[in-house]
Amino acid sequence: MRRYFIAAEPGVWNYVPAGKDLARGTPLPNKLTRKPTGAKLRYVEYTDETFRARVAQPPHLGLLGPVLRGTVGDFLVVTFLNKTNRPLSLHPHGAKYDKDSEGSYYLPSPGRGAAVAPKARFTYVWKLDDASGPRPEEPSSKAWLYHSHVNSDVEVNLGLIGFIVVTDPARARPDGTPRDVDRELAALFMIFDESGAPDDDDRPAGSPGADSLPALPPAEAMARRELGSRHTINGLTFGNLRGLEMNEGERVRWYLFALGSEQDIHSAHWHGARVVQDRRWTDVVELIPASMKVADLRADNPGSWLFHCHVSDHMMGGMYASYVIHRGRKAGKKNAFLGMPDARRSLRLGEPKGCVVPGSVTVYEAYAVNRQTIEVEVPGHKGALTLDDQGRAAARGFSFTIKNIADHGVVRGGLLEFELGYPCAAAGTLALTIGQVTHRAAIQATAR
Numbered sequence: 001m002r003r004y005f006i007a008a009e010p011g012v013w014n015y016v017p018a019g020k021d022l023a024r025g026t027p028l029p030n031k032l033t034r035k036p037t038g039a040k041l042r043y044v045e046y047t048d049e050t051f052r053a054r055v056a057q058p059p060h061l062g063l064l065g066p067v068l069r070g071t072v073g074d075f076l077v078v079t080f081l082n083k084t085n086r087p088l089s090l091h092p093h094g095a096k097y098d099k100d101s102e103g104s105y106y107l108p109s110p111g112r113g114a115a116v117a118p119k120a121r122f123t124y125v126w127k128l129d130d131a132s133g134p135r136p137e138e139p140s141s142k143a144w145l146y147h148s149h150v151n152s153d154v155e156v157n158l159g160l161i162g163f164i165v166v167t168d169p170a171r172a173r174p175d176g177t178p179r180d181v182d183r184e185l186a187a188l189f190m191i192f193d194e195s196g197a198p199d200d201d202d203r204p205a206g207s208p209g210a211d212s213l214p215a216l217p218p219a220e221a222m223a224r225r226e227l228g229s230r231h232t233i234n235g236l237t238f239g240n241l242r243g244l245e246m247n248e249g250e251r252v253r254w255y256l257f258a259l260g261s262e263q264d265i266h267s268a269h270w271h272g273a274r275v276v277q278d279r280r281w282t283d284v285v286e287l288i289p290a291s292m293k294v295a296d297l298r299a300d301n302p303g304s305w306l307f308h309c310h311v312s313d314h315m316m317g318g319m320y321a322s323y324v325i326h327r328g329r330k331a332g333k334k335n336a337f338l339g340m341p342d343a344r345r346s347l348r349l350g351e352p353k354g355c356v357v358p359g360s361v362t363v364y365e366a367y368a369v370n371r372q373t374i375e376v377e378v379p380g381h382k383g384a385l386t387l388d389d390q391g392r393a394a395a396r397g398f399s400f401t402i403k404n405i406a407d408h409g410v411v412r413g414g415l416l417e418f419e420l421g422y423p424c425a426a427a428g429t430l431a432l433t434i435g436q437v438t439h440r441a442a443i444q445a446t447a448r
Contacts, residue, residue, distance in 0.1 A: 001074065001075045001077055002068075002069070002070050002074055002075070002076055002077065002176075003077050003078075003079075004045065004066070004068055004076065004077070004078045004079070005045065005046040005047065005048060005049055005051060005078075005079050005081075006043050006044065006045055006046070006065065006066060006078055006079070006080050006081070006090065007043070007044050007046060007051055007080070007081040007082070007083050008041055008042070008043060008044075008080070008081075008082050008083060008084050008088050008148070008160060009041065009042055009044050009083045009084065010039070010040070010041055010083070010084050011039075011040055011041075011042055012037050012038070012039060012040065013037060013038055013039075013040040013042075013063060013159060013235060014036055014037045015032065015036055015037070015038070015192075015230050015232060015235065015236060015237050015240070016028060016032055016036050016236070016237060016238055016240050017236075017240055018240050019036070020238075021238040021239050021318070022238070022239035022240055022242075022322070023238065023239025023306065023320055023321065023322050024238075024239065024320075028238060029318075031227045031228075032230075032237070032238070032318075035194065038192065038194045038230070039158075040063070040158055040159040041084055041088070041148075041155070041158045041159055041160050042063065042065065042159050042160070043065025043066060043090075043160060043161075043162050044065070044066070045057070045065075045066035047371075049079055051081050053388070054389070055370055055371060055389070056368060056369075056370035056371075056389035056408065056409035057408075058243060058368050058410075059242055059243035059408050059410070060185060060186070060234065060241065060242065060243030060244050060245075061186060061234060062232075062233075062234030062235040062236045062241055063159050063161070063188075063232075063234055063235025063236070064161055064162055064163065064186065064188060064234055064235070065146075065160070065161060065162030066162055067162070067163060067164075067165060067186075068146070068162065068163075068164045068165070069164070069165045069166075069167075069175075069176045069177070070128045070164075070165075070166060070167075070176055071128065071133070071166065071167045071168070071169040071172045071176050072128055072129065072130060072132060072133035072166060072167075072168060072169055073128065073129075073169060074128045074176075075125055075126065075127055075128070076092075076095065076124075076125070076126045076128065076164070077123060077124070077125050078090060078123065078124045078125075078126070079121060079122075079123045079124075080113075080116060080121060080122050080123070080124060081120075081121040082116045082117065082118055082119065082120055082121070083119070084118060085118045086118060086150075087105075087115035087116060087117055087118065087150050088115070088116055088148045088150055088155060088160065089103040089104065089105065089113060089114060089115055089116055089148050089149050089150050090103045090113070090124055090146055090147075090148065091103035091104045091146060091147060091148065091149035091152075092124075092126050092144060092145075092146045092164060093144040093145045093146065093164075093290075093292065094131075094132050094142075094144030094164060094166065094292075095126035095127060095128060095132055095144065095164065096126065096127040096128075096129045096131070096132065097124070097125070097126050097127070098111070098125075099111035100112040100113050101113055101124040101125050101126060102114065103124060103146075103148075103149055104149035104150075104152075105149065105150045105151075114149075114150070115150045128166050132144070132166045133166045133167070133168055134166070134167075134168050136168075137279075138294075139178075139253070139294050139296060140167060140168050140171035140172070140178040140179070140180050140181070141165055141166065141167040141168070141171075141172075141177075141178040141181070141184075141253065141294070142165070142166055142292070142294055143163045143164065143165050143166075143186070143255035143257070143292055143294065144163060144164045144166065144292055145161065145162070145163050145164075145257055145259070145290065145292055146161075146162050146163065146164055147160055147161045147162070147259070148160035156259055156260070157192055157193055157260075159192075159235065161188065161190075161259060163186060163255060163257065163292075165184070165255070178253065180251065181251050181252070181253045181296075182246075182247075182250040182251045182252065183246050183247075183250050183251070183252045183253070184252075184253045184254075184255065185244055185246075185252060185253070185254050185255070185323075186234070186254070186255040186256075186257070187233050187234060187254065187255075187256055187257070187268065187307070188232075188233065188234050188235075188257040188258070188259065189232075189233055189256075189257070189258045189264065189266040189268060189287055189309055189314075189319065190232060190235075190258060190259050190260045190264055191229050191230065191231050191232070191260050191261070191263055191264055191314070191317075191319075192229075192230040192232055192235070192260075193225070193228050193229065193230075194228040194229075194230055195224050195225050195227065195228025195229075229263075229317060230317075230318075231309070231314045231317030231318050231319035232318075232319065233307070233309075233319060233320070233321050236321070237317070237318035237319065238318035238320070239318075239320060239321055239322060240321075241321035242321075244307065244321060244322065244323035244324065245323070245324045245326065246299045246323070246324070246325055246326070247299065247325070247326050248299055248300070248302050248325055248326060248327055248328060249298075249299060249300065250298075250299045251296065251297075251298060251299075252296070252297045252298075252299055253294065253295075253296055253297075254275065254294070254295045254296070254297060255292070255293075255294060256268050256285055256287060256291070256292075256293045256294070256295060257287070257291060257292055257293075258287035258288060258289055258290070258291045259289055259290060260289050261289070262289075264287075264288070264289045265287075265288055265311065266286075266287040266288075266309045266311060266314065266319075267284050267285070267286055267287070267309060267310040267311060268284065268285045268287060268295075268307070268308075268309065268310075269283060269284045269307070269308055269309070269310045270283050270297070270305065270307055270323070271305040271306040271307070272301045272303060272305035272306075272325075273297050273298075273299075273300075273301060273305065274297075275295040275296060275297045276295065276296045276297075277293060277294070277295040277296075278293075282295075284310060299325045300325075301325060302325045302326065302327035302328075303324075303325060303327075304322050304323075304324050305322065305323055305324075305325070306320060306321075306322060307320065307321050307322065307323045308320030308321070347359070347360075347361045347432070347434060347439040348360050348361070348439070349420075349430075349432065349439055349441040352430075352441070352443050352444070354424075355421055355422055355423070355424040356419050356420065356421050356422075357419070357420045357422070357430065357432075357441060357443070358417075358418070358419055358420075359417075359418050359419075359420060359432070359439075360415055360416060360417045360418070361415075361416050361418075361434055367410055367411045367412075367416060368408075368409060368410050369387045369389070369391045369402060369405065369409055369410065369411060369416075370387060370388060370389040370409050371386060371387065372386070372387045372434075373385065373386050373387075374386075374387065374393065374400050374432070374433070374434055375432070375433035376398050376400075376420065376422065376430070376431065376432050376433070377430070377431045378422050378423065378426035378428065378429070378430050378431075378443065379426055379427065379428040379429070380423075380426065381396060381397055381398070381422070381423050381426055382396070383395045383396035383397070383398045385398060385399075385400045387400065387402070389409035390402075390405060390409065391405040391409070391411070391418075394421075397422065397423040398420070398421060398422055398423070399419075399420070399421035400418060400419075400420055400421075401418060401419045401421075402416060402417070402418050403417045403418060403419060404416065404417045420432060422443065424445065425445050426443060426445060427443060427444050427445040428442070428443065429441070429442060429443070430442075430443045
C-alpha cells in the first residue's frame with residue numbers, strides 16, 4: 001500500500017515566467033506580454049494527513065500534479081482534500097477501482113468520491129493489477145493520466161492533471177522506479193484556453209472554454225479563441241519549461257501525454273536524438289487527446305537540443321522547450337542510483353570533526369532531494385532520515401544537512417555536499433547508505 005495526500009488549490013499560473021522566449025530568443029507575441037498568467041487549480045502533494053508540509057515538485061513537471069507511483073500488485077491510497085470552492089475529484093486511468101473510488105460524476109448512481117465538496121476530503125483506493133502494468137514485451141514501466149472528472153473538460157483546462165507510473169515488480173527497484181532506467185521525464189502537450197472566461201468560481205457549466213463566451217460573430221469568436229490559446233508543454237510555452245536535463249550515457253524514459261480538444265493533435269519531436277517507442281526507432285511520437293505513451297532515449301549526443309510539437313501552428317504558438325545532455329557525466333551500468341556514474345566510488349566521507357562528518361556524493365543535474373531517504377548506523381544507534389525540501393533531516397540522534405542546495409529543493413552541478421551529525425558517544429564504524437550504496441568510516445566518541 002502506497003499512501004499519498006493531495007490537495008486541490010487555487011492559484012495564478014504564469015505560462016512564461018522568464019518573460020521571454022528562452023529557446024529561440026524571439027519576442028513573445030503580444031497576447032502573452034499582455035496576459036502571461038491565468039487563474040488555475042492545481043494538485044499539490046503533502047507529506048501527511050495534516051496537509052501542512054508540502055512535498056517539493058521537480059521543476060520540469062511544470063503545471064502537472066504530483067507523480068503517483070507503484071508496482072503491479074500495489075494499492076494506491078490517495079487522501080484528497082478539496083481546498084477550492086467547487087466540487088472536484090481524482091479520476092485515474094489504468095487502475096482498478098470500485099464505484100466510490102472512480103472519481104467521476106455522472107448519473108444515475110455516482111460514487112462517494114465522484115464530487116468531493118469544497119473543504120471536504122475523501123480517500124480513494126486504486127488497485128494496480130496486472131492490467132495496470134506493462135506486459136513482459138513492453139518497457140518496464142508505463143504511465144497513466146489522472147484528472148478531476150466532475151466537469152472534466154473545464155477542470156483539465158484549469159490544470160487538474162497528473163500521472164501514475166506503474167512498474168513491473170520483477171524489473172523495479174525497492175522504491176518502485178524501473179531499474180533499467182537512470183532517469184524519468186514527462187511531457188504533457190496541451191493547448192490551454194484563456195479566452196476570457198471569468199476568473200472566479202461561478203462560471204457557467206461550459207467555461208472556461210469557447211462555450212462560455214458570449215454570443216459573438218463567428219470571425220470575432222475565432223479571433224478571441226486564438227488570443228486565448230496557450231500552446232504548452234507541461235503548462236509552459238516559448239521555451240520556458242526548464243529541467244529537462246540528463247547526463248551523457250544515461251538511459252532516459254519519457255512519459256508522453258496529450259489532453260484537450262480536437263486541436264490537440266500533437267507530434268513530439270526530439271532534435272539530436274532517436275527514441276525507441278513501441279519497439280521501433282523514431283524521433284517523432286504521435287499523440288491525440290488522452291494519449292499515454294512511453295519512449296526510451298539513450299543520452300549519447302551531448303548538447304542543448306530542441307524538443308517540440310511538429311504541428312506547424314503549434315510550433316508557431318510556442319509549443320517547444322530545450323532539453324540538455326551534459327557532457328562528461330557518464331552514467332555507469334552497475335550500481336546506478338538516479339544517474340550516479342559509479343555509486344560505489346562516488347560516495348565519500350571526510351574526517352570527522354566533533355560529532356559531524358562531511359561528505360559528498362555524485363548525483364544527476366537538478367537532483368530533487370525531497371523525500372529521499374538516508375540510512376545511517378553507528379554502534380548502538382540506527383536511523384532512517386527522510387529529507388525535506390530544504391535538504392535537512394534529523395532522527396534518533398542523527399542529522400543530515402545538504403550544504404549546496406539550490407532553489408526549488410534541488411542540487412545542481414552533479415555533486416551533492418553534506419554534513420552528517422551522529423551521537424557523540426558513539427565509537428567504532430559509521431555506515432552511511434544513500435540509495436543502494438553504503439560507505440563506512442571509523443569514528444571515535446567525542447566528549448561534549
